[in-house]
Amino acid sequence: MSGAPVPMTGSALAVTDLTVELEADAGLLRAIDGLRLAIERRQTFALVGESGCGKSMTALALLRLLPENGRVCAGHIRLDGADLLDLPEREMRRLRGGRLSMIFQEPATSLNPVMRVGEQLREAIETHTPLRGAAARAKAIDWLRRVGIPEPERRIDDYPFRMSGGQKQRVMIAMALAAEPDFLIADEPTTALDVTIQKQILDLLLQLQREQGLGLLLITHDLAVVRGMAQQVALMYAGEIVEQAPAEDFFARPRHPYARLLLAALPDAHKRGQALAAIPGTVPALTQHFEGCRFAPRCGQARAGCASSLPPIQQHGSHLVRCVLEDDAVWAEAAAQAPLNSHGGGAVPSAGPGAVPLLSVRDLNVSFDSGGGWLGRKRHSFQAVEGVGFDLAAGETLALVGESGCGKTTTGKALVQLLRGSARVSGQALLDGQDLFALEGEALRQARRSVQIIFQDPFASLNPRMRVAEILEEGLETLRPDLSPGQRRDRVLALCGRVGLREDVLQRYPHEFSGGQRQRIAIARALAVEPRLIVCDEPTSALDVSVQAQILNLLRELQRETGVALLFITHNIAVVEYVAHRIAVMNRGRIVETGPTERVLGAPEQDYTRTLLAAVPRL
Incomplete structure (x- = not known):
């Protein structure tokens, strides 16, 4: 915050009057304007605000990892008094991952897809610590265990594609912490994590703060996490800090x-x-x-x-x-x-207990094979989903919750027919009496108009070589041939407005957006063909709270207007409390508890459900 005092001690990461500009097609973009902040050792400083405000660009600037079109045009970044902007690149490489480390927002794009996760973790350890060979591997296994990766001795030899989004995020966290840095920049570190693993990671960070004096810059849109972790909070908007205060004062006043x-x-x-x-x-x-x-x-x-x-x-x-x-x-x-905004609206109508299901799933089983091949390796089978069954009526939202790797996303992908050829799927999924697993050809294409999915990772699900307009019109061209080009264009413009995107995004590419903005594009794409059932796989996990509110309001309005059914896969219990009519709790591929939202959250019957709810951070 320009003009605000920046406290300094003998050991701090301090930023004064930092200004960062990017060369863009639309002109010179000032992503950060006069930023001032200071992070002490053993302190958590939270930087919050909407997507596109400059939070992630701040993190990249601190590590001197700006994109090629970016430059620091003013200001200073001092680590224990030394200005990082004056250091040669060789010295910065020594500091990155050593004294100053970072957890990046999107693990899928930060991990090397052709290297085993253990190799990537060992590389960080061997670069910044004296450990080598077997000792470095043992340290890597220990860090995988500390961040909650199951069977770390086996998973250390997996490639990133074999891991869920939450597991990849945990690997990124292990890589950032493995060299035991003095300061850690955590850009949405728990976004892809379920509540139990999130609690484990946050407890680990607090432990490292006590034992090693770790200073933490926490960039997040999860205000409940901020409330429980941070001593200082800075609110960023459009490239500048508009409010900064001790956390207690920020949330109280x-x-x-x-x-x-x-x-x-x-x-x-x-x-x-x-x-x-x-x-x-x-x-x-x-x-x-x-x-x-x-x-x-x-x-x-x-x-x-x-x-x-x-x-x-x-x-x-x-x-x-x-x-x-x-x-x-x-x-x-x-x-x-007084409240600054007031909104009307009644409860979202839900299907009654005797309603005919739109979707009826019975005895769903999904298994994957691994190993085998020309080297004579033994083939193994992994049962990801076992005996899953539920009903979902038109106009109803069923929340599917559980820890990362429990089979939630696999269930959703199986229903949308995205596992054909890569997994063995059995059971029934009846949509209006039609078994989705038995459809072929034109019948399957017609069913895809009725069933859409919003993926968890927007970057991986958007074609990087297509402009946003092409991405949004692609489904309309294929599944709504009755629409003219002009009608398709009008629908795309309307969708942008409904999900909170400006019209100028249409001629840009996915890499030009923040994670939250990319997720809005993915949501607009799913909504384009007016489906009857949407599988929402963590649709708001990459969104800040204001855009999350827009999206939840939008889904609520669509459900009231069109009767669309939502299978809502999430680990955000606050969202579940607000949006879901019923909850199904998954553990190790099975549904272990199901019922109305009020009953499951208020009086859970299973120990596993109680453990999940106990880990939820609250404001």
């Missing part, structure tokens, strides 16, 4: 309108049947020149001067906020007590 709206957008059981307080509009394009408050176009309390004059930084003890309204004590007191 948020002062910026943006902060209060973010907290109001969080889903929970108390908001069931109501629309969430989603923030209207999107983060502004950073290619423009800002004269006033960057949040003013989306702020319900903006005044005439907000858009024309730069807001001053107001300081209230250790609480800093960039807002002209802080001068108005009467307004500030009233705003702190």
Whole structure:
């Protein structure tokens, strides 16, 4: 925050007046503007805000890993007093992974797909520690065990594609921590993790802080994790910090309108049947020149001067906020007590107990083979899903929850017919009486219009060589040939607005977006053909809370208007509380408990369910 004090001690990572610019097709983009922050050893400093605000770019700038079109044009980054921007690249390579390490946001793109995970982990250990050979391998196995990888002695020789998204994230965390750095930059470190593994990882980070004095820059959209981990919180918007405070003060007395709206957008059981307080509009394009408050176009309390004059930084003890309204004590007191957004809307209608199921799954089994081949290796079979059965009615949301690797995603992919040829699938999945597993040819193509999927990893599911417009129109061209090119274009524009994307995204490629923006594109693609059933595989795990609120409101509206059924695969219990009519809990490929949401969350019958709920972070 430009002009804000940056505390310094003998051992700190301090950033002063950092400005980063990127050369883009649309012009010069100022991704970070006058950033100031300081992270002490043994401290967790949380950087929060919407996708596209500059959080991940801040992390890359600290490690001097900016893309080729990016440059630091002002400011300093000091580690224990030495300016990292002045160091030669050879010295920076020694610091990266050693004293200063990072957990990247998307493990699927950060892990080398042609190297076994053990080789990648050993490389980090041997580069930054004295350990070699068998000792380095033993250390790698120990770190895989510490981050919760089951059977680490066997999984160390797996390739990344053999692991779930959550398991790949754990491998990334192990690589970042293996050299025991002084400072760790964690960019959405627990996004892909279920609640039990998330708790294990967060407990491990807290332990390392106590034992090794680890300083942690935590970049996340999970405000419940921030509440339990951070001592300091900085809220970032459109390239600059608009509020910074001790965590206790930030959550008890948020002062910026943006902060209060973010907290109001969080889903929970108390908001069931109501629309969430989603923030209207999107983060502004950073290619423009800002004269006033960057949040003013989306702020319900903006005044005439907000858009024309730069807001001053107001300081209230250790609480800093960039807002002209802080001068108005009467307004500030009233705003702190009143909601900034109000939304109507009743409960989402759900199917009654006697409703005819839209989808009826019986005795679903999925197994994979591994090994075998021309080298004479023995073929092994792994049972990923065993005896799964459930019903799902039109207009109903069934949440499928459980730990990473329990078979949730495999179940969803099997229903969408994405495992043909790669797994053995048996059982029945009746959609309006038609068995999806028995369909072929034109009948299968027609069924794909009725059943769509939103994937967990948006980067891997979007064609990197296609523009967003082509991605969104591809399904319409194939599954809705009745639409004219003009109608397809109109539908694509409408979809962009509904998922919170500006029209200018249509001519850009997936790599030009943040993880949350890519997920919005993936959601728009699934919605394009107006399916009757959507398999939502962690659809909001990559989204910040404001966009998550937009998406949950959108799914809720679609369900009310069209009666679409949702199989909602997630580890976010707060989202489950808000959106699900019923819950099915999976463990080791089987459904171990199912029932109405209120009953399962309020009075779980299984020890496994109780363990899951006990690990959920709360505000």
